[in-house]
Amino acid sequence: MARGAPPTPVTDRSWADEWVTVRCPACGRRCQWPQPELDCACGTVLRLAVVPIARAAAPPRHVAPPAPAHIPLPRTAPRPRPAFRPAPIRDARDAVATAALYLRWLGYRDTRSATRRPPSGTRITARGMVAQVDPGLRRIAARDIECLWLTAMTAAGDTPLARAFFCLAGYTDEARARADTLGVPLFTIDLTGTPQPVNGAADELVARGA
Incomplete structure (x- = not known):
């Protein structure tokens, strides 16, 4: 995080602004992460500033952005079951x-x-x-x-x-x-x-x- 930098109100969103490239302080690896934000029940969203480094090219709109291996992607979630179809009980x-x-x-x-x-x-x-x-x-x-x-x-x-x-x-x-x-x-x-x-x-x- 960029200490002392004021947050920016989010009024318009763009694909490039949703992700930020940061460097891991432990291994030095650069990777894209979701841009940190804070939101309120009133609808206000603030984007928190981070220490900038060279931004990687934003992925195409139809391609999901890369995610860390330890965060499950939506496709890994279990498929919902169809509704149970009952039959009348006679005996x-x-x-x-x-x-x-x-x-x-x-x-x-x-x-x-x-x-x-x-x-x-x-x-x-x-x-x-x-x-x-x-x-x-x-x-x-x-x-x-x-x-x-x-x-x-x-x-x-x-x-x-x-x-x-x-x-x-x-x-x-x-x-x-x-x-x-x-x-x-x-x-x-x-x-x-x-x-x-x-x-x-x-x-x-x-x-x-x-």
Whole structure:
């Protein structure tokens, strides 16, 4: 930064003014960086002065300017998922199928029913995930959450498994508290076939995906 130099209000922008060529004080390498600026909620933008050196030629408008390797480029961001397409729930099989489709939508592949069934409902496994679907009319208890968590821990081996619980009737307060403690994502499935996150772990799972 140019000490003592006053900032300049930004009223008009140009491609050349968006980037500044500076020299690294450690290795001496010259590279282009975004021009430092300060902005305010009122809309005012101030461009901060830097110690000038020879400016490299500005890149063409249709070419993205070079960026340091440690700053991720927009193209490296994960592609957004398409909207989940629900199907109406008519019976228990529809609920299980919806949960499996939702897991695939989140990025978990090779979903299938587990060979060993839980005391109630159906267990689904996928690559890196074990989930339980309970289409019954009773609210899910804390013991159901603990059983799923233990199953995931037992089956994980050296590779941790994600877990999730899907139901139609909802969860008891004790079940939700236990799920929060164990980090188990909880979902309810409404009759339109749309899984709804119930706790913070479920919100995080939807945000990050597999």
